[in-house]
Amino acid sequence: MAVISKKKIVYPINDNLRKYLIKYGREVDIPIHYKELLRFTNSIALYDFKGNDTLWETVFYDESDRSEIHYKVKKIYALLKADGDMSVMQHLYVDRIDLCTYGNTQPFRVRIVNRINDNFDYFYIKNADASRVYGLGLEHLLSPNRIGYLVYRNTLIEEHIAGIPGEQFMKQQLYDPLLNPIRLSKEFVKFNERCFVRLLGDMHSSNFVIDVTPDFEETHYRIRSIDFDQQSYEGKKTIYLPQFFKQNNALIQLGIKHITQESMNQYQKEERALIATRLKSSPKEITDILNSMEKDVLSKESNIESLKNELAKHYKNADFLRCKNMGGILRMSLNQVLIK
Structure with a gap:
């Protein structure tokens, strides 16, 4: 955890x-x-x-x-x-x-x-x-x-970012007979992938909201972060994966029950493709913000060393080991979604 x-x-x-x-x-x-x-x-x-x-x-x-x-x-x-x-x-x-x-x-x-x-x-x-x-x-x-x-x-x-606080949603809405568990589980998988790729940490149920939008046939869900203090700070890979926070267990169990491993892999690929599209649509601004991050102090040296080693192992990419700061690690992480 x-x-x-x-x-x-x-x-x-x-x-x-x-x-x-x-x-x-x-x-x-x-x-x-x-x-x-x-x-x-x-x-x-x-x-x-x-x-x-x-x-x-x-x-x-x-x-x-x-x-x-x-x-x-x-x-x-x-x-x-x-x-x-x-x-x-x-x-x-x-x-x-x-x-x-x-x-x-x-x-x-x-x-x-x-x-x-x-x-x-x-x-x-x-x-x-x-x-x-x-x-x-x-x-x-x-x-x-x-x-x-x-x-x-x-x-x-x-x-203000509108939505039902994650903790409240799990207590009050998760067992609603009108809930669409497959759509909600899909959104959690995509949210999990977004956080990991862009290295946003600490996304437990108190730090995100769930935006519920009824449609003419089904209900759509969007999980939105509301706390951004842990952007590229911690040194452990699991901090950037909402699936590892015990506060999110109810959503995790819902996903285990309602979606297959094959579906989960598909949703992860979909989200990474969408992130790649966004990277290509705003290349100048993204380059500018990453350049600024690489010149900034955003974490402790021990966190930087730990995270780049864990991500090098995760992606099987030794280039992470050459990163000198959190901005460089984030740039490498984003580059992974551009690799075909």
């Missing part, structure tokens, strides 16, 4: 990554920074509708600060969702700002509500971590999902 025993190091954004972000429109001057949100004067625990502690705290600001903070937060939402068109702010208000005190980057979550129809949305304001920024960029480029995120100095803005 995959186990992460130590807290990951938070890496700052260096000049090379900053240049990449500016080039591709991800570095934007925002009106409020993460540290300014720390000026709250009080907080209370946030409970869900069943009375369970969510481990988030709703924070409160002095009256003198609150109006300004809420206005600036709405401007960030306009930048994230409407390319800075401030006319979208007219009917929006900030309903709540929550703080997660247990996360690596201790994110703030902002709940934005449309006062006309009470429709709401969330986004996140976090301490910027280079690993997470690379993870978001790679998710946007190499997965079937597009992601909205912005960076300014040491602040990271992320859109």
Whole structure:
């Protein structure tokens, strides 16, 4: 089983990554920074509708600060969702700002509500971590999902990724008579392959959501990562394979029951072919992000040595042994899907 025993190091954004972000429109001057949100004067625990502690705290600001903070937060939402068109702010208000005190980057979550129809949305304001920024960029480029995120100095803005949390889905939805176990199992195989190829680690059930889309005949499932802190950090191969996390056992057992080894191999090949297509469709941006990663410090030397040896053995490719950093290892991993 995959186990992460130590807290990951938070890496700052260096000049090379900053240049990449500016080039591709991800570095934007925002009106409020993460540290300014720390000026709250009080907080209370946030409970869900069943009375369970969510481990988030709703924070409160002095009256003198609150109006300004809420206005600036709405401007960030306009930048994230409407390319800075401030006319979208007219009917929006900030309903709540929550703080997660247990996360690596201790994110703030902002709940934005449309006062006309009470429709709401969330986004996140976090301490910027280079690993997470690379993870978001790679998710946007190499997965079937597009992601909205912005960076300014040491602040990271992320859109909310909608879906049923994996842990909740396994408890409440897995035994629904309308569940399509074959389609869900197929998606987990493809998700497992995506994470491994792009070296995104720690994908246990608390770190992904399941997006369920009913169609005219069947239901479609998409498993989406929501935590990118463990992009190319750990040294063990199993950390990059969701199948090895005990928290995912219910999905794994579902797959064992409903799909054959031949089908699993087919789904893996399909996903690798799709990743290869995405690599070919955005060659310049992918090259730029990999070049930046190769010039960056994203892990410990012991992790780099361990991972390149494990992947060299897995792929039977000694070229991995020449890699000097996590960026180089990721480049080699991605190259494997291009080999016919």
